[in-house]
Amino acid sequence: MQRRDPLALPLLALLFGGLFATGLYAGAYWLTIVTEIAIFTIFALSVDFLVGYAGLVTFGHAGFMGVGAYALAYLSHFAGWPVGLSILAGIAAGALAGILIGWLVTRVSGVFFIMVTLAVSMMFWAWASRSPVFGRDDGLGGMKRMNLRAIGIDLNDPRTFAIVCVIAAALIYLLFWWLVRSPFGQILKGIKQNENRIRAQGLPVQSYKVAAFAVASAVAAFAGTLHLQNTKFVHPEVAHWIKSGESLIVVIVGGAGTLVGPVIGTFLFFVFHRVVESFTQNWQIWMGLLFIAIVLMAPEGIYGRLRSLTRKRAAPSREGAPDA
Amino acid sequence: MELFNFIGIQVLNALWLSALLFMLAVGLSVEFGLLDVLNLAHCTLYMLGAYIGYTVAQIAGSYWVALVVAPIAVTIIGALLYWGLLSRLRGNHLIQALITFGLLFVGYDATRLIWGVEQFRMAVPDLLSATVPVFDQTYPIYRFFVLGVGLLTVLCLYLGLERTRLGAVVRAGVDDREMAATLGINIDRAFFTVFCIGTALAGIAGVLAAPIRSVEPGMDVEILIPALVVVVIGGPGSLKGAVLGAVLIGTAETFGPVLVPDFASFIMYALMALVLLLRPQGLLPVKPAH
Numbered sequence: 001m002q003r004r005d006p007l008a009l010p011l012l013a014l015l016f017g018g019l020f021a022t023g024l025y026a027g028a029y030w031l032t033i034v035t036e037i038a039i040f041t042i043f044a045l046s047v048d049f050l051v052g053y054a055g056l057v058t059f060g061h062a063g064f065m066g067v068g069a070y071a072l073a074y075l076s077h078f079a080g081w082p083v084g085l086s087i088l089a090g091i092a093a094g095a096l097a098g099i100l101i102g103w104l105v106t107r108v109s110g111v112f113f114i115m116v117t118l119a120v121s122m123m124f125w126a127w128a129s130r131s132p133v134f135g136r137d138d139g140l141g142g143m144k145r146m147n148l149r150a151i152g153i154d155l156n157d158p159r160t161f162a163i164v165c166v167i168a169a170a171l172i173y174l175l176f177w178w179l180v181r182s183p184f185g186q187i188l189k190g191i192k193q194n195e196n197r198i199r200a201q202g203l204p205v206q207s208y209k210v211a212a213f214a215v216a217s218a219v220a221a222f223a224g225t226l227h228l229q230n231t232k233f234v235h236p237e238v239a240h241w242i243k244s245g246e247s248l249i250v251v252i253v254g255g256a257g258t259l260v261g262p263v264i265g266t267f268l269f270f271v272f273h274r275v276v277e278s279f280t281q282n283w284q285i286w287m288g289l290l291f292i293a294i295v296l297m298a299p300e301g302i303y304g305r306l307r308s309l310t311r312k313r314a315a316p317s318r319e320g321a322p323d324a
Numbered sequence: 325m326e327l328f329n330f331i332g333i334q335v336l337n338a339l340w341l342s343a344l345l346f347m348l349a350v351g352l353s354v355e356f357g358l359l360d361v362l363n364l365a366h367c368t369l370y371m372l373g374a375y376i377g378y379t380v381a382q383i384a385g386s387y388w389v390a391l392v393v394a395p396i397a398v399t400i401i402g403a404l405l406y407w408g409l410l411s412r413l414r415g416n417h418l419i420q421a422l423i424t425f426g427l428l429f430v431g432y433d434a435t436r437l438i439w440g441v442e443q444f445r446m447a448v449p450d451l452l453s454a455t456v457p458v459f460d461q462t463y464p465i466y467r468f469f470v471l472g473v474g475l476l477t478v479l480c481l482y483l484g485l486e487r488t489r490l491g492a493v494v495r496a497g498v499d500d501r502e503m504a505a506t507l508g509i510n511i512d513r514a515f516f517t518v519f520c521i522g523t524a525l526a527g528i529a530g531v532l533a534a535p536i537r538s539v540e541p542g543m544d545v546e547i548l549i550p551a552l553v554v555v556v557i558g559g560p561g562s563l564k565g566a567v568l569g570a571v572l573i574g575t576a577e578t579f580g581p582v583l584v585p586d587f588a589s590f591i592m593y594a595l596m597a598l599v600l601l602l603r604p605q606g607l608l609p610v611k612p613a614h
Contacts, residue, residue, distance in 0.1 A: 057418050104597075108604050111362060111417040115556055116600040119593045122549065126589040242545070245425045252422055282437050288429030292409075297420055 007306055008260050013169045014169050015263050026260055027049035031162045032137070033047070037270045038165035040225045040250070042172045044262035045246040052257030053180050054212040059114045059244050061220055062104025066239025068094045068221025073134065073143060076261050083146040094221020094293040095214050102213030106206050128236035139235030156323060162164060165226060169263075173192030176259055180214070188212050231277040253294050255301025264303050332459035341465040342574025343474020347529035348547060349554035351567045353520025357561015357610060358498050359515050361410050364418050365425035367551060368431035369523055371397045371531020371544035373441055378446050378539050387449035391531050398527030399520050406519050411512075422444065428545065436541045436606055446534035470532050477525065480497075481563055495517055497611050498561050550577060553596040559606020568608055 023034045043065055050056045071093040075086035080277045105116050142143040145155040148166050153159050187208055199205050228234055237243070246269070254265025272290070276283040298305040348370055355361045361418035381387050405427075413420050447467045455462035485491035493514040496504040505511045537543065554573050558565025573592055581587030597608065 051566075059421065104601055108600055110602055111356075112604045114417065114421060115552065116597055118549075119556075119596040119600065123590055123597065124591040126587075126593055130586045130590075132586075132590075153424070157339065202578070215580070241549075248422060282433040284429040285433035288426040291429075291572075292423050292427040295419060298421060310469070 005258075005260070007303075007310055008208055008258075011260055012173070012263065013114045016166065016173075017051055019166045019169075019267075020126050023159065023166050028158060028226050031158045033270055035158070035230055036164045038169040038267055039223055039230060040164070040247075040270065041169045041263055041266045042166060042226065043220055043223035044247050044250045044266045045172055045176050045259065046170075046223070046242075048218040048251045048254075048256055048259065048262040049114050049219075050212060050216045051178055051251055052255075052261070053185060053192065053207060054188040054216075056209060056213065057114055057248075058117040059248065059301060060117035060119070060121025060241060061216070061247060062241065062243035063117075063124045064097060064217040064220035065224035065227065065243065065291070066121075066236070067097045067217075068224030069228040069234055070128060070134065070224075071221070072225040072228050074138065077140075078133070080090075082202065083229075085144065087222075087229075090170070090225040091218050091222045094224070095218035097221075098214035098217025101209060102210040102217070103206075106209040106213065116274060118244070121239060121244060122241055125236050134234055134236075137234055137236055139237075141230045141233045143232040143234065145229050145232065152280050154245065159266070160229070168222075168226065170220070173259060173263065175219075176189065180259065183272070184208070185212070202284055246279075247290055251292060252299075252301055255303035255305070255307075258301070258303050261301045261303040265301070325564075329459035329461065333461055334582060335461070336458070336463060336467065336471075338571075338575045338578035339431055340470045340474070341578055342570045343450070343471045343477075344529055344533055344600050345550060345554055345574050346474050346566055346570035347477055347525045347532070348551045349558070349570055350563065351525050352551055353555040353558065353560055353562065353566045354494075354518055355524050355557060357559075358446075358494060358518060359410075360414055362420045362424070363410060364421060365431060366424075366526055367426035367544040368428060369398050369402050370432065370526040370530040370533070370547065371435060371541075372401060372526035373446075373540075374446075374534040374537075374539045374543065375435055375530075376527075377531035377534050378444050379439075381446055387447070387531075387535075390446070391528065394399045394531045395527030396529070399524045402526075403516075403520055406516065406523075410519075413569065418556030428548075428553075438539075441541060444534075444539040445512070446531075446539065462532075466535060470536070471530070473532060477528075478563075478567055478573040485563060490514060492519060542584075543573045545614060550592060553592050556596050557599045559609035562606060562608050562610045564609035565606050565610075569606075 016113050017039060019034050026034065043061070046064075047058065050058055051059065070088040072083075072086045075089055078085045081089070082097075088195030102122055105113060105120065107248055128134060134140050145161070146156055153160060153164070155164065159292040168221060180189070187203060191205055191208060194318055195205055198208075213236065224238060227238060239307040250269045252265075253261075253263050253268065254263065257262025269287075272287060273283055276286050280286075294302070326585050348367065352363065352366045356364065357365050373394050376397050377390040378395045379412075384390065384393075408505075409423065410420070413423060425581050448464070452464075452466040452469050456465055457463075461500075467557040485494060493504065493509050493511070496509065497511050497514060501511060554566060554569035556569075557567030557572060558567070572595065574590045574597065577588070580591050584591075
């Protein structure tokens with residue numbers, strides 16, 4: 001039984017439409033922000049899929065962004081693969097790493113899951129920041145973007161690249177929208193609510209968790225490849241646990257377990273960052289305080305709160321509709 | 325002989341680092357194991373200890389004043405934090421992790437606002453500024469002092485836990501919180517005291533570290549992960565576990581960069597992941613596995 005969200009469509013149209021329009025008409029400064037927002041939205045959606053739907057609270061998802069970025073960097077820069085193929089391989093590497101690591105980490109739960117995902121992602125970070133091939137913690141520049149001139153698209157044009165990223169984010173949104181409504185997504189929600197009930201129905205709970213982890217890892221790796229395409233620079237920072245924490249911030253602030261939430265959260269996070277940064281160097285203190293205030297006052301997130309407000313108002317007219 | 329001297333020096337380095345890690349981790353561990361609070365901002369208090377200690381030492385001209393004043397100031401800040409925020413979030417680890425993660429950002433920028441972005445290094449007190457010859461080298465006495473404070477802390481905590489009424493309450497609370505509360509023990513007050521002790525230790529660790537490690541924004545995040553690893557490896561809430569974890573990580577962090585420079589920090593994370601997967605309750609857990 002799906003709930004209808006009267007807010008979802010207008011908000012999404014506003015956010016994605018706004019990004020798209022900004023991508024079309026804005027100047028160079030805002031183009032970089034639109035690109036960053038689009039890429040981080042993809043990453044945040046994958047985190048929300050794990051945290052909000054599968055109930056797997058990861059504090060290390062940036063590690064998979066790193067896997068995507070480093071795989072792409074290696075294959076396109078050193079192995080001489082075409083960039084497009086390397087991106088696909090990067091996504092595949094993310095999925096593979098997701099299956100392997102998901103299989104390990106889903107053995108523990110709760111706060112131990114938070115810790116072990118943190119540890120595993122930082123293992124990747126530690127390797128990347130000491131890897132001589134990739135310039136250790138200085139990173140390595142000189143990466144190429146995908147060449148689509150054959151079909152008339154020049155990705156080296158910032159405007160074109162921004163719009164491609166926005167479209168990619170919208171497609172990933174649709175992917176998750178479809179996924180959480182599929183039987184697979186429904187079972188994940190069931191596991192989040194009551195793992196034992198699903199197990200009692202004879203379903204392999206751990207396999208479902210691993211599958212969810214792999215999907216989210218593949219999408220995060222895709223975000224990582226886009227990040228590398230954007231910056232043309234591979235740097236271990238992409239996999240640092242602070243990035244994982246930031247993704248949790250945008251998911252929780254926007255509203256975990258709603259796909260609209262991470263989009264709102266990412267949008268606000270970047271816009272807030274840029275706006276406050278233009279007034280003061282110390283944007284982090286304000287971001288931190290605002291974040292704490294939101295978590296304390298609206299733990300269901302901005303979109304979750306909006307939705308419950310509109311639903312309360314609509315409730316009398318929908319007689320006895322079960323909230324499930 | 326050269327090899328022996330080399331190893332000797334590294335062992336000394338490992339020991340003082342272990343002592344420092346212990347002072348930090350034991351607070352984190354007890355917050356997590358006993359109070360059920362995952363406080364990522366614990367190391368922000370350590371950083372504040374270092375900064376406040378530096379400033380106090382500048383004004384008062386004495387390291388020893390700083391070593392007393394800074395931990396008290398840090399404890400007050402920690403107590404306010406506990407009373408205002410953390411005690412209200414007990415039991416919800418995700419929210420705790422997120423809120424204290426937000427506090428990391430606040431702490432980072434607050435120190436930048438107050439002290440700027442420069443690196444400081446506190447002066448070693450005159451009494452301890454000498455060096456002693458060991459293993460064919462000169463070794464600063466100050467590092468022995470850090471080690472000594474660490475050992476003293478272990479001893480005090482052990483005696484406090486085993487011999488005092490508060491220690492008995494704490495042990496009862498770790499074992500079965502509801503049962504202890506049912507028996508009429510004021511668990512909340514005991515928890516608050518324990519939190520303050522952990523915070524004070526973080527403040528002391530900050531002052532101890534200030535002459536050895538540079539005092540700068542971000543020094544908290546740098547040591548947060550090793551401290552968390554110590555807690556996880558040893559077993560949350562376990563004093564012996566914190567000692568074992570601190571020695572293991574202190575050793576890995578000292579010998580790692582010398583022996584396998586490219587895998588040094590890798591070792592720590594791998595150890596943590598291994599322990600979590602094979603023995604999630606830690607190496608020396610408080611409660612035996614059922």
